[in-house]
Amino acid sequence: MVVFGLNEPANLRIMATTFKEGDPSFAGALGGIALGLKSYHIFELKSEIPAETWAGEMAFEELQTEDELIEEICETMRQVRGE
Amino acid sequence: MLSDKKVAVFGERDDVTGLAVRKCVEAAGGEVVYEATSCFV
Amino acid sequence: MSSAGKTAGAGNPVIRNCAQCLVHVPDLVPYGSKPWREIQKDPSAGPRLMEALRSFPQAVAYPPNQTFIGNLTPDQLAGTARPWFGRDDEQDGEALCTGPFGEIVSQDLFFGILKAANVLTPPLIEFVPEHRAALKAHLAEHPVLSRFAEFSFVPQPTIEAEIADGSALALRSGETRLGGVRRDNRAEGREDENLDAHTLLETLCVKASGAIALQWLLHREAIDAADIDFVISCGEEAAGDRYQRGAGGMAKSIAQMCACTSASGMDVKNFCAGPASALITAGALVKSGLYKRVAVVAGGSLAKLGMKYQSFLQAGMPVLDDCLGAMAFLVTPDDGASPVLHMEPGAVGTASIGASTSDEAVYRELILEPLKALGLGMSDVDKFAPELHNPEIMEHSGSGDVVHKNYRLIAAIAVLAEQITKAEMPGFVEKVGMTGFAPTQGHIPSAVPFMGHAMQAMRDGAMRRAMFLCKASLFLNRVTELYDGVSFLLEANPQASR
Numbered sequence: 001m002v003v004f005g006l007n008e009p010a011n012l013r014i015m016a017t018t019f020k021e022g023d024p025s026f027a028g029a030l031g032g033i034a035l036g037l038k039s040y041h042i043f044e045l046k047s048e049i050p051a052e053t054w055a056g057e058m059a060f061e062e063l064q065t066e067d068e069l070i071e072e073i074c075e076t077m078r079q080v081r082g083e
Numbered sequence: 084m085l086s087d088k089k090v091a092v093f094g095e096r097d098d099v100t101g102l103a104v105r106k107c108v109e110a111a112g113g114e115v116v117y118e119a120t121s122c123f124v
Numbered sequence: 125m126s127s128a129g130k131t132a133g134a135g136n137p138v139i140r141n142c143a144q145c146l147v148h149v150p151d152l153v154p155y156g157s158k159p160w161r162e163i164q165k166d167p168s169a170g171p172r173l174m175e176a177l178r179s180f181p182q183a184v185a186y187p188p189n190q191t192f193i194g195n196l197t198p199d200q201l202a203g204t205a206r207p208w209f210g211r212d213d214e215q216d217g218e219a220l221c222t223g224p225f226g227e228i229v230s231q232d233l234f235f236g237i238l239k240a241a242n243v244l245t246p247p248l249i250e251f252v253p254e255h256r257a258a259l260k261a262h263l264a265e266h267p268v269l270s271r272f273a274e275f276s277f278v279p280q281p282t283i284e285a286e287i288a289d290g291s292a293l294a295l296r297s298g299e300t301r302l303g304g305v306r307r308d309n310r311a312e313g314r315e316d317e318n319l320d321a322h323t324l325l326e327t328l329c330v331k332a333s334g335a336i337a338l339q340w341l342l343h344r345e346a347i348d349a350a351d352i353d354f355v356i357s358c359g360e361e362a363a364g365d366r367y368q369r370g371a372g373g374m375a376k377s378i379a380q381m382c383a384c385t386s387a388s389g390m391d392v393k394n395f396c397a398g399p400a401s402a403l404i405t406a407g408a409l410v411k412s413g414l415y416k417r418v419a420v421v422a423g424g425s426l427a428k429l430g431m432k433y434q435s436f437l438q439a440g441m442p443v444l445d446d447c448l449g450a451m452a453f454l455v456t457p458d459d460g461a462s463p464v465l466h467m468e469p470g471a472v473g474t475a476s477i478g479a480s481t482s483d484e485a486v487y488r489e490l491i492l493e494p495l496k497a498l499g500l501g502m503s504d505v506d507k508f509a510p511e512l513h514n515p516e517i518m519e520h521s522g523s524g525d526v527v528h529k530n531y532r533l534i535a536a537i538a539v540l541a542e543q544i545t546k547a548e549m550p551g552f553v554e555k556v557g558m559t560g561f562a563p564t565q566g567h568i569p570s571a572v573p574f575m576g577h578a579m580q581a582m583r584d585g586a587m588r589r590a591m592f593l594c595k596a597s598l599f600l601n602r603v604t605e606l607y608d609g610v611s612f613l614l615e616a617n618p619q620a621s622r
Contacts, residue, residue, distance in 0.1 A: 001088055001089075001090055001091075002090070002091045002092075002093065003090050003091070003092050003093075003104050003108055004092075004093050004094075004104075005092070005093065005094035005095055005098055005099030005100060005101060005103065005104040005120075006093060006094065006095035006098050006099070006121070007095065007098035007099070007524070007529075008095075008098075008522055008523065008524050010522060011522050015093065019091075037091075042099055042103075042104045042107060045084075045085065045107065045111070048084050048085050048111045049085075049107045049110055049111050050110045050111065053106060053107055053110035053111075054107065056106075056482050056484070057103040057106050057107055057482055057483075058099070058103065058107060059484070060482070060483050060484035060487075060536060060540070061098075061099045061103065061483065063536040063539060063540070063546065064529070064532040064533050064535075064536040065098075065532070066532070096595070096597055096607060097523070097526050097529045097530070098529070100483065100607070101605075102605050103482065103483060120597075120599060120605075122597040122599075122600060123518075123521070123522075123523040123526070
């Protein structure tokens with residue numbers, strides 16, 4: 001599986017789709033090759049991460065990122081996974 | 084969900100770095116097999 | 125404005141002057157790293173790129189570029205409606221190419237300065253005979269840069285054959301071939317991949333653009349070149365040959381070109397935080413009493429030209445990363461008037477290796493610790509200057525507004541330090557922030573383009589303190605995962621109000 005730390009929904013969509021289905025533009029090494037990998041953004045995985053680690057590594061990142069953007073990121077990842 | 088999974092990590096310097104993501108994944112029992120942090124500037 | 129904290133103490137150096145210049149080089153954009161690689165893979169990308177390049181009047185009229193040289197303040201830029209590109213028909217380009225901080229230099233002037241930067245025989249740069257006179261004449265008329273017109277052309281076999289065999293790069297103006305840059309073909313240079321035409325063009329661009337900034341600094345300060353006693357260069361180039369690939373020497377090369385005959389110098393390397401590290405080093409040299417007039421110089425990056433060109437082509441926009449940036453700063457002992465660079469113990473922000481275990485630890489150390497050392501809080505700082513990349517470039521290339529992200533980070537630290545609440549973050553960003561305006565030239569946009577504006581505001585009594593915050597992606601050297609941070613505080617000279 002893939003875990004992302006980048007916060008641009010458009011880039012996330014392209015990269016996550018590529019890992020799942022192959023390059024959507026059909027260019028490049030992964031054009032037409034589906035790896036079938038699931039992608040997540042780290043913000044989605046809060047409940048999986050021990051609280052102390054999250055507090056030390058991610059609390060600051062959460063605070064920096066606007067709530068609406070966090071929601072948009074999570075929604076983008078869910079859409080690509082087809083949930 | 085992450086434990087015993089092999090994970091590829093893609094971070095971004097101005098968002099969440101690969102290092103931070105890796106620490107989280109490893110703390111949850113995942114194995115990071117690829118890590119990159121891009122710097123778009 | 126707050127009156128808290130220690131008064132800027134005796135013994136601190138000042139930033140006495142600065143120069144902020146841009147060099148518009150559309151025909152060098154194909155030699156930027158990204159365009160160069162893409163055109164090698166697909167030659168049809170070349171003409172498509174060339175069609176999307178801007179003219180000199182367009183680059184001059186471009187509001188972020190006007191902000192870089194000081195004709196607009198960042199606030200005025202923020203008040204200018206987007207899109208910023210495509211405004212050449214609204215202004216007289218000719219009149220605005222100089223500003224309070226420096227100049228937007230045209231390509232044909234720059235080609236002459238590149239020629240002047242050559243010291244080798246046979247020369248690394250040559251122009252074909254029919255273009256030589258005009259190149260030199262144009263430069264000889266320039267009120268600030270005419271000193272660089274003292275070069276001669278040597279009779280040489282034409283460079284055209286070397287361009288044809290690939291050992292030289294063509295220098296063009298649109299469709300017209302003006303000349304070329306060759307590799308070092310002498311016995312010592314032959315077969316050294318570090319001395320190919322592309323690398324040498326990159327090094328020459330640093331030297332020539334750095335010299336423009338240094339010359340402007342001397343002009344603005346109205347001092348003799350011989351009055352400078354030390355020069356520090358802080359770009360991201362690697363100048364040297366196979367055995368000493370990045371060993372440097374750029375500071376003295378640039379200083380020599382400007383006839384700074386009394387100066388010695390050295391290069392400081394710290395990725396994008398180079399300028400901040402260099403300014404702090406300069407400050408320390410001055411504070412110690414070793415030197416009295418230290419110039420910090422940053423030449424521009426050929427490699428970063430056209431980095432985002434594909435995004436611009438896709439959006440049907442002109443290529444906006446078509447300028448080299450070049451800056452110079454003068455650091456001297458306290459003159460009772462110029463803004464003070466705080467160099468008290470603990471006053472400079474660092475990111476110690478031990479703290480670099482988490483982002484939060486890094487930024488607490490970088491922002492909060494130096495303020496604490498000075499008895500200050502974040503509310504005592506009027507403006508924070510982080511990386512100041514032009515958002516019009518960054519947003520269209522898919523990175524988002526990097527400047528805004530940095531301000532969110534600064535605001536997040538303020539929340540963690542319990543100086544504001546989460547709800548107050550947007551208001552805080554509005555108060556202490558500004559819009560970006562610098563081209564994507566690596567070390568150039570890293571906080572210091574605000575210097576000219578901050579100095580002006582402090583001299584006018586409109587600002588007391590500004591914190592300059594630089595990040596450096598050290599991990600790009602592939603032998604660490606660290607990134608660095610360097611910060612410093614500039615304060616209006618307390619003696620100036622008396």
